[in-house]
Amino acid sequence: MEQKNMTLDRGKIGSRYEIQNMELPLNVAKRLEALGMTYGTQVEVLNNKSKGTLIVRVRGTRFALGKGISRKIEVKG
Numbered sequence: 001m002e003q004k005n006m007t008l009d010r011g012k013i014g015s016r017y018e019i020q021n022m023e024l025p026l027n028v029a030k031r032l033e034a035l036g037m038t039y040g041t042q043v044e045v046l047n048n049k050s051k052g053t054l055i056v057r058v059r060g061t062r063f064a065l066g067k068g069i070s071r072k073i074e075v076k077g
Contacts, residue, residue: 006077009054009070011045017075018042024072035063043075 005020019041022029036059037043046062047055053064065073 004076005074007071008043008045008056008065008073008075009048009067011043011048011054011056011070011075011077013045013048015077016042016044017077019073020076021074022072023074024069028069032069036061 008017008019011017019037019039021039022032022037024032041058044057045054046057047053051067053066054070055062055064
């Protein structure tokens, strides 16, 4: 059963998702790509505060994303 796409800010703690699309300003998208967050990459949600930041692990590196950014990253679960 194929799962539907959603935005990363709705991710559940401990779950892994595959990046499908990023609708971000060019400078932000380039920075995330430099950190290894590219199309098709697996992302694990480590912490998801309802009004704060989202902490993710990408290719072995942990970093935080604000809600404004994570809302614009489309993933598949």
